[in-house]
Amino acid sequence: MMTPHPNYYIGIISGTSMDAVDAAIVCFDPEFKLVATQEIPIGEQLKQQIAQLADSSLIRIKDLAQIDIELGLLFAQASLSLIEKCQIPCKQIKAIGCHGQTIRHYPELGFSWQIGDPNIIAEKTSITTVADFRRRDLAAGGEGAPLVPAFHASIFRNYQTDRVIANLGGIANITTLPKDNSQPVLGFDTGPANGLCDLWVKKHLDQSYDKSGNWASKGKVNLPLLESMLTEKYFQQPPPKSTGRELFNLEWLEQHLKGYHDVTANDVQTTLVELTAISLTQAITSYGFKTGELYLCGGGAFNEYLTCRIKHHLPSYLVTTTEKLGLNPAWVEAAAFAWLAKQALTKQPGNLSTVTNAAGPRVLGAIYPG
Incomplete structure (x- = not known):
C-alpha cells in the first residue's frame, strides 16, 4: 500500500516591525514539523508607505489600494519562493494562512484591520488562502488578539x-x-x-x-x-x-x-x-x-x-x-498561522475564549479557494 503524501500548510506573517515577510511550511500529520522557512525583506519604500498608512490619522483610499495590492503580491511571492526552495508540489500545499499587515487594531470598538489582498495570493499561487483571522473573534465579543x-x-x-x-x-x-x-x-x-x-x-x-x-x-x-x-x-x-x-x-x-x-x-x-x-x-x-x-x-x-x-x-x-x-x-508566529489555516479548513476553533474573552470557541478566517 502506498503511503499517502502528507498535507502541508504555509504560514505568512508580517509583524509590527514591518522589516520582512516570514513564510514557513509546516506539516501536522502525524505530528507537528517545521519543514522549510523563507524570509523576504520588505523594501524600504514599501515599509515607509505601510508605516505612514498605519500611523496616519487620515487614510487616502488610493494609497490603501496600492499597498493592499503590493502586499498581496509580496505575500504570494514569499509563498512561491518558499515552495520553489523546498520543491514540494503545490498540490500538496493544503492552504496558505496569511495574517496580513495590521493597519488598525481597535478592540474597544470591535475592529481590527489587516491588509494584503488574499484574493491575489490565491490567484497567483493557485493555493487556497485563509486570511482575516481576527474579526470573527471580535464579532463574538473578543479582543481579536493575541491569536x-x-x-x-x-x-x-x-x-x-x-x-x-x-x-x-x-x-x-x-x-x-x-x-x-x-x-x-x-x-x-x-x-x-x-x-x-x-x-x-x-x-x-x-x-x-x-x-x-x-x-x-x-x-x-x-x-x-x-x-x-x-x-x-x-x-x-x-x-x-x-x-x-x-x-x-x-x-x-x-x-x-x-x-x-x-x-x-x-x-x-x-x-x-x-x-x-x-x-x-x-x-x-x-x-x-x-x-x-x-x-x-x-x-x-x-x-x-x-x-x-x-x-x-x-x-x-x-x-x-x-x-x-x-x-x-524566529518561526513560531509563521507556524501559528499555518496552524490557524489548518483549523479553518477542518472547521476547528482557532481562538481561546479564556484569552480573547470571545463568547466561545470560533472557527477563524475567511477562505479564498485556490
Whole structure:
C-alpha cells in the first residue's frame, strides 16, 4: 500500500516591525514539523508607505489600494519562493494562512484591520488562502488578539511543568500553559517589546534594530523616565487585553520624554529595554506561576541584553527560547498561522475564549479557494 503524501500548510506573517515577510511550511500529520522557512525583506519604500498608512490619522483610499495590492503580491511571492526552495508540489500545499499587515487594531470598538489582498495570493499561487483571522473573534465579543496562544497550547503545553511562552515582536504577549489540565490557558499583550526600541534606534542611529541589544547594554536606566512610562494605564489593566502601535508609538514615547532634556539617546534605549523586561515579568508574576519555565520567541528572543534583564527580574524561572522545545523562535508566529489555516479548513476553533474573552470557541478566517 502506498503511503499517502502528507498535507502541508504555509504560514505568512508580517509583524509590527514591518522589516520582512516570514513564510514557513509546516506539516501536522502525524505530528507537528517545521519543514522549510523563507524570509523576504520588505523594501524600504514599501515599509515607509505601510508605516505612514498605519500611523496616519487620515487614510487616502488610493494609497490603501496600492499597498493592499503590493502586499498581496509580496505575500504570494514569499509563498512561491518558499515552495520553489523546498520543491514540494503545490498540490500538496493544503492552504496558505496569511495574517496580513495590521493597519488598525481597535478592540474597544470591535475592529481590527489587516491588509494584503488574499484574493491575489490565491490567484497567483493557485493555493487556497485563509486570511482575516481576527474579526470573527471580535464579532463574538473578543479582543481579536493575541491569536497565537491557541497554537502555543497545541504544541508547547506540558502536563508536568508550568510553562509561559513569551512572544517578543513589536508588541510582547504571553501565554500561560498550566500543568494542571483543569486550569485555563491565559494570554494577552503585556506592552511594547521591539517596537519602541526599533523606532528609537532608527531615529538616532539609522539602523532598523539594535542587534543583540548592544547599544542598549552601553547605557543606563533613567529611573524617573521608567517610572513615568510605567504609569501607562494599559499596564494596570487586567486581561483580556491587546494593544499595538496605536498606543505604543514614537509620539507616546516623546510625550513621556518631555521634561527629560538631559537624558541621552543611549540611556533612553536602555530604559526602553527595561520597560519591556519589567512590564513582561510583572505580567508573568501576576498571571503566571510562582515558578516555572519561560520560553521566548519572536525577534526579541535574539536580544541578549533584553534576555539578561528578563532573567534578572524573574529569578525563579528557567528562561530560554522555544528552540529548546524544537521550534526556532524566529518561526513560531509563521507556524501559528499555518496552524490557524489548518483549523479553518477542518472547521476547528482557532481562538481561546479564556484569552480573547470571545463568547466561545470560533472557527477563524475567511477562505479564498485556490
